[in-house]
Each structure stands twice: as structure tokens, then as C-alpha cells.
Amino acid sequence: MDDVFKQMTNSFFSPEIQGCLSVVESVAGYKLGASDRQPFLYFHNYLTNPQPEFITAWRDEPSQEKWYHKFANGVLGDVQNTLACVLYHHDRLVEIEREVMEGIEKYNYRQVLGNSTVGLGNTLIWDFEYQAFILAVRRCLDYLARAVSTYFKNDFHSFRRLGDFLSKQNKPLVTTRLIELHEKYSAEFDFVLSEGNRKSVRDKISHYEYGKRP
The missing domain is CATH 1.20.5 (Single alpha-helices involved in coiled-coils or other helix-helix interfaces)
Incomplete structure (x- = not known):
């Protein structure tokens, strides 16, 4: 051997x-930058140095061990990798915009157009990256919601309704700050979270129409 x-x-x-x-x-390959990776290093340290009692209990009980794997991999695997996906597509959008602007600046288009405008023509790759970015953002948020919910041994997965889910858990020492953060920042993600009759950009792209970059 x-x-x-x-x-x-x-x-x-x-x-x-x-x-x-x-x-x-x-x-x-793709690697997160140091600042983007830092929260995941903190989480890994939380799980291992020393190992929390509830994690030890989960790992010692075969019927509960699945929650350990869902909790740990939910953050360190699903959320971390999907955040990398979000940032990759964002980087590509920035790169495409930079290349386009550098390319058209070689031409004296301002003098020709004056006060008029003209469509940019075929920008499908730009659209593709925009759509991929939007869908990745939503996935990342829902993966985060599911990872958080596994702490309560639950498979809840809606980031939009995460605050409501947390408010129903009987662990205020854990949930109070999370609810505050969700309430503070969830509005920043309206573009991927539908509400009532308002359809998010994500839902329009996923279910209704071809989504062009703004």
C-alpha cells in the first residue's frame, strides 16, 4: 500500500x-481576489478553530451529518464558487466595454454624428455576458439563503424571503443581526428579485424575454 x-x-x-x-x-481556472476570499477564510476558521459544538454533534451523528456538509459546502463551495462566477462575468462586461470604447475612439464618430445617434449593431456577446451575470447574481443569493437556512436544519432557499424565514426561528442571538443585514441590503438586489407584479430583470430573462444589457 x-x-x-x-x-x-x-x-x-x-x-x-x-x-x-x-x-x-x-x-x-479563476481565483477570487484576496479581499473577496477573506470572508470565506473567516468562515473556514469558524468551522475548524475550534470546531463549534453543534458541528461536532452533527458530524458524530450519521443522521445529522448531512447538515454539516450542506452548511460547510453551501458557503465554501456553492456560494464561494458562484460569487467567483458573478465576478468573472462582471470582469468580462467591463473588459468588453473597455475594448469597444477603445476601438471606436479610433474613429471620428462624434463629428460625423453631431447631435444624432446610431445603434451599436451586433452586440450579442455583450448581451450574453450581461444575462449570465444577472442569472449568476440570483443563484449566488439563493445559494447563500440555503446555506444560512441549513444552520437551522432547513432547506429554505429564497433570498427574497430570507428575513421572514429567520424571523420565525427561535434563536434571536443568531437571527437578529442577519435579519438587520437582510433588510438593509436586500433592496440593492431588486434587479434580480421580483416583488408582487414587479418582474425583476432576472425573471424577465429567465421566463419572458431576451434580455439586452442596459
């Missing part, structure tokens, strides 16, 4: 395998 493990280790750290991994990461 030791010889097999040694062979696997040597293979993994060989220049050939490490070279392959480097290529894959350079082409397909």
Missing part, C-alpha cells in the same frame, strides 16, 4: 503532471 501511495505521489508531483495542471488552470 505504501509503494502504491508513493508511486501516486511521485506521479502527481512529476513535471509532466504539474505542467498539465498548470495549463488547465491557466486556461480554465
